[in-house]
Amino acid sequence: MLRLHGFSLSNYYNKVKLVLLEKGVPFEEVLVPTTGHPVDKAMSPLGKVPYLETEQGSLCESQVILDYIEARWPTPPLVPADPWLAAKQREINTFLELHIELCARQLYPQAFFGEALPDKFTARVRGQLVNNLAAFRQLAVFGPYVAGDTFSAADCAAYTHLPLAGLASKIVYGEDLVVAAGIDWKPYVKLIEARPTAQKVAADRKADQGRKVAVPKAAGAGEV
Template identity: 50%
Template sequence: MLTLCGMPTSTFYNKVKLALLEKDIPFAEEYVPIYSTDAAVLSASPLGKIPFIRTEQGGLCESQAILEYLETAYPQKALIPADAFAAAKVRELTTFIDWHLDSVARETYGQAFFGGKLDEARLLPIRELLVKNIAGFKRLASFSPFVVGDSFSQADCSAFVTLPTVGMATKAVFGEDLLLAGGVDYKAYLKLIGERASATKVMADRRTSMTKA
């Protein structure tokens, strides 16, 4: 059985967890804090990043590499279309969400959620880049009704956990949800995905974890 390692408050952890649940893959969970220096952790995730998984063959880190492994090893309930171009479009948007939304907005998370404080001179370029990237995301995403077309995909695993986090963080730091300000009306989408059993489980476990913290 696979073991998913990390924290239920992590967006990338929940991205992988959504995929596991959607594909009905049996798995266990192991709580591992971010940047652990434990030797067993570093053997599976060399930088101590989460999430990572433990398999019979060994450890595997980086959320997108994990999703690609799951898609190949467990082809049931595919989260990538069979058509080559459609598959590439799913991977394109997943990469865009992870690198051009989450990674940029993540610089504000310390201030938004953990009591940190960023210098105003640093906040301005972050905001400008997010505004630019959100406009790009709007051009790529279809919300018809899923983020890429009419089927749940890997891109939804990223979008469902990332969009509300970016929205909350930007509202806390900049005084407005930059996604909504940029014309990305994602609330109905979150409601749609949130009604899926996988998403309900992920969010319930996240709330429980935050309560215990």
């Protein structure tokens, strides 16, 4: 059986978890221990989560894991068979993760962990985030799903990333920059959470908030 390592406060972990639940693939969750028990770098060389144990070995990086799951369990499909539509979906996902989530992640130390960031730094991040959100809005469909009229792997990413970007910007700037960009993410999240799989992810995330999960400072540089 697959073993998914990480914790339910991680948006990248939840992205993979949601895909596995949607696919109906049996898996075991292995919650990352708290401080003093680092991630096994033999399985995840940079010490990041999520990572996935398979019968053949381990995989890290959430998008790599998703590609593996889609190839091994193609039904139900979460990526279109048409090459163009599949590429457009991946384009949306890439913008979400490289240009929105990783940009907004620079704000997480102040938004969620009580660290004061320099005003010059947060001003620079704001400009980047505003620009990147405007570009993403040109690509995203929300018809009603992020890549069109069908739930897809891109929704597994958007559902986990957009709320964090919105919340972090709201806390740091007093304004939800995602909403300000014309992306009304709250109704979208409600749409996704009508799915039992997303309800499971949300419930586990809420329960995990009661655990003292240590989030490495290096989280600002990549997945966690």
